[in-house]
Amino acid sequence: MTLQMQAPQPKQLQLLKVLGPAHIWALGVGIVLVGEFMGWNYAVGKGGAIGALIACWVIGLLYTCVAMIDSEITSTVAAAGGQYTQAKHMIGPLMAFNVGLYLVLAYTMLEAGDVQVAGQLIQIGAGNLGYNIPWQPFTVLSLVLLAYMNYRGVLATLTVNLVITAAAFASIIILVIGTQPWHPGAVLLHKELLTGLPYGWIGVLASLHFGIWYYLGIEGTCQAAEEVRSPGRALPMGTMLGIITLLIAAALTWYVCCGLLPWEYLGWDNELAPLYDAAHVTGSPTLTVILFVGTLFSAIASANGCINDAARAWFSMGRDRYLPIWFGAVHPGYRTPFRSIIFLMPVAIIFALFIPLAQVITFSILSGLLNYTFMPINMVKFRRMWPLGSIQRGFEHPFHPFPSIVLFTLCSITFFAVYLGYGRQLLAMMAFYIAASCWFAFYRYRYVKRGDQFTMPWPRPAGY
Amino acid sequence: MAKKYIPPKQGVASQLFDVASLLALVFGALFLPIWLKIAVPSRVEELPPGVSYQLQTDGSKKWSGLTWEKLRQNPTMQQQWEKLGYSKEQAADIITQPFKYDIDVLGVGITAIVVIGYFVFMLVMSEKEYREVIAEKFD
Numbered sequence: 001m002t003l004q005m006q007a008p009q010p011k012q013l014q015l016l017k018v019l020g021p022a023h024i025w026a027l028g029v030g031i032v033l034v035g036e037f038m039g040w041n042y043a044v045g046k047g048g049a050i051g052a053l054i055a056c057w058v059i060g061l062l063y064t065c066v067a068m069i070d071s072e073i074t075s076t077v078a079a080a081g082g083q084y085t086q087a088k089h090m091i092g093p094l095m096a097f098n099v100g101l102y103l104v105l106a107y108t109m110l111e112a113g114d115v116q117v118a119g120q121l122i123q124i125g126a127g128n129l130g131y132n133i134p135w136q137p138f139t140v141l142s143l144v145l146l147a148y149m150n151y152r153g154v155l156a157t158l159t160v161n162l163v164i165t166a167a168a169f170a171s172i173i174i175l176v177i178g179t180q181p182w183h184p185g186a187v188l189l190h191k192e193l194l195t196g197l198p199y200g201w202i203g204v205l206a207s208l209h210f211g212i213w214y215y216l217g218i219e220g221t222c223q224a225a226e227e228v229r230s231p232g233r234a235l236p237m238g239t240m241l242g243i244i245t246l247l248i249a250a251a252l253t254w255y256v257c258c259g260l261l262p263w264e265y266l267g268w269d270n271e272l273a274p275l276y277d278a279a280h281v282t283g284s285p286t287l288t289v290i291l292f293v294g295t296l297f298s299a300i301a302s303a304n305g306c307i308n309d310a311a312r313a314w315f316s317m318g319r320d321r322y323l324p325i326w327f328g329a330v331h332p333g334y335r336t337p338f339r340s341i342i343f344l345m346p347v348a349i350i351f352a353l354f355i356p357l358a359q360v361i362t363f364s365i366l367s368g369l370l371n372y373t374f375m376p377i378n379m380v381k382f383r384r385m386w387p388l389g390s391i392q393r394g395f396e397h398p399f400h401p402f403p404s405i406v407l408f409t410l411c412s413i414t415f416f417a418v419y420l421g422y423g424r425q426l427l428a429m430m431a432f433y434i435a436a437s438c439w440f441a442f443y444r445y446r447y448v449k450r451g452d453q454f455t456m457p458w459p460r461p462a463g464y
Numbered sequence: 465m466a467k468k469y470i471p472p473k474q475g476v477a478s479q480l481f482d483v484a485s486l487l488a489l490v491f492g493a494l495f496l497p498i499w500l501k502i503a504v505p506s507r508v509e510e511l512p513p514g515v516s517y518q519l520q521t522d523g524s525k526k527w528s529g530l531t532w533e534k535l536r537q538n539p540t541m542q543q544q545w546e547k548l549g550y551s552k553e554q555a556a557d558i559i560t561q562p563f564k565y566d567i568d569v570l571g572v573g574i575t576a577i578v579v580i581g582y583f584v585f586m587l588v589m590s591e592k593e594y595r596e597v598i599a600e601k602f603d
Contacts, residue, residue, distance in 0.1 A: 045563070046563055087590075088597075091587070091590050091591075091594060092589070092590030092591055092592075092593045092594030092597070093590065093593040093594070093597065094586055094589045094590040094593055095586055095587065095590040096590075098586055105490075189540050189544070192538055192539075192540035192541070193540060193541060193544070198562075199562075199563065199565060202565045202567075203563075203565070206563065206565060260544065261544060261548070262537065262541045262544050262545060264555075264558050264559045265544075265545065265548060265550070265555070265558065268558045269505060269507075277548060280547075280548070281544060281547045281548060283547070321471065323482070323483075323486070324474065324479035324480075324482050324483060325474070325479075326479055343483075347487070347490065350491075350495070351494075351495065354495070354499060355495065355498050355499070356498075358505065359498050359503070359504075359505075363494060373583070377587070415575075415579060416572070419571075419572065419575055420506075420563075420565050421505050421506045421507075421563045421565070422503075422505055422506070423506070423571060423575060424497065424502065424503035424504070425497075425498070425503045426575060427503075427575060427578065428493055428494060428497045428498075428503050429493075429494065430575075430578045430579060430582055431493045432489055432490065432493035432494055433582060434578075434582050434585075435489050435493065436486070436489055437582070437585065437586055437589075439485060439486075439489070441589045441593075444482065445593065446471060446472065447471045447472065447474055448471060449469065449470075449471055450468075450469045450593075450596045450597050450599075450600040450601075451468065451469075451597060451600030451601040453597045454597055454598065454601040460598065460602045461598065464594075464595065464598045464602075
């Protein structure tokens with residue numbers, strides 16, 4: 001290890017360009033779809049079933065703005081690191097360092113939640129077969145296996161994601177059909193189970209916090225920008241198709257779960273897998289098995305994509321010297337950011353084993369939310385510094401600056417939603433980012449090569 | 465032309481120190497507050513009128529006066545709880561723990577100042593650093 005640290009890999013070694021639009025869809029939806037299988041339901045706990053539905057729509061609007069903005073900037077700044085690289089070019093190194101950390105922590109915490117669910121689900125499945133086993137070894141084992149697959153190469157990793165994400169999405173559709181939504185009252189019992197707004201409108205506001213979970217991570221598509229064959233086409237297409245898929249899946253998930261489960265159960269902090277429980281309550285063994293597999297696949301696909309994305313962000317920061325350059329190495333054979341993949345694994349394991357699901361995903365949500373708050377600032381500066389026509393864009397989103405204003409407003413409201421019920425975690429997260437920012441600005445920045453931070457072949461930005 | 469900044473070389477020990485610092489920040493700020501139960505969700509216990517319990521030595525609760533009706537569960541809800549394998553006592557452990565949304569003006573104010581202050585600090589410092597980047601790249 002010492003020798004490797006003294007002699008980092010040659011800089012010219014690049015990640016492979018092997019991905020197409022389907023892989024981008026699989027990366028985005030694969031990371032996020034688990035949010036329909038677990039986590040969104042805590043929005044029901046904070047605001048009731050109707051509150052969670054309103055959160056689904058409002059946060060759906062937030063993410064539509066995210067996808068529009070992301071599609072324009074990412075298809076133009078096609079480099080590993082996604083929003084991190086954008087921040088370097090539009091706002092500056094400290095912002096970029098923070099955005100890199102948002103990405104790493106959002107994905108690492110999501111990954112921790114995913115493997116926690118996978119381990120506990122295996123425990124539940126074994127319990128149903130009469131075996132009492134601990135969940136922790138399966139959580140660790142699934143993370144180690146996924147990290148190994150990521151280590152070996154991105155194409156196989158995301159091809160596996162494509163298959164299991166499609167299977168998980170199909171399981172939601174099968175469950176919806178199995179509950180006969182065309183016969184209200186036969187299986188689905190909305191009339192008896194929906195209870196209005198148990199906390200009033202303040203609860204609706206609070207539920208926006210976990211409403212994020214319906215869609216969190218779709219912006220991860222742009223982490224693969226450097227490994228895509230045709231970024232200008234694949235990134236907007238994969239991202240927009242991804243958000244459409246998720247809007248459909250979120251609405252179907254809410255409809256089925258809230259028609260089968262009492263809201264207090266659905267929203268309880270320890271409720272692990274609402275779609276699986278909904279299938280169980282139908283009494284159909286076939287649906288139960290299908291949703292068991294769907295939930296497991298969604299958790300595995302999400303953890304797989306998260307390992308991929310967190311490692312890309314960490315790798316990019318290492319390559320740019322925001323972190324020790326040792327992390328900026330590419331594997332000479334597999335062409336993956338192998339050191340970053342391995343380094344982040346123990347962090348995810350510790351949070352997965354020791355932190356409850358609702359709290360670990362709150363950290364992921366908060367890092368995502370900080371990232372979304374950065375996006376409108378980034379977008380406004382991007383259009384101002386390089387107006388339309390001044391550089392070639394892969395995609396131009398319409399109605400600018402309206403999506404940025406909507407996004408900024410919704411992010412501000414969602415911070416307040418997190419404060420309601422999880423205020424101390426919000427402050428813990430802010431304490432971390434403030435301390436990390438001071439560490440970078442007053443200590444680490446001296447190792448950064450200034451001019452090297454701007455790598456796009458663009459003219460000088462207006463106003464500088 | 466702007467003078468090119470040459471950063472110092474970083475040795476192995478210094479790289480390890482930086483990694484250890486970041487890990488200490490992650491676990492100190494995020495893991496410890498939850499592990500020590502300082503940062504927990506703001507739920508409160510609210511028992512329905514006429515319902516109470518006694519804590520047993522093994523940590524379980526001995527309920528009295530508990531019915532599904534007092535838990536505001538209609539027959540359909542009751543049926544779904546039972547399909548999930550929950551008795552009314554087990555359901556009560558969940559139903560009697562709602563969130564509490566008291567808005568503490570001072571708390572909201574402090575949190576808002578922290579979040580806004582963080583963004584302002586970051587944007588101001590980033591702007592200064594960005595000008596250095598642009599000067600070195602384009603001048």
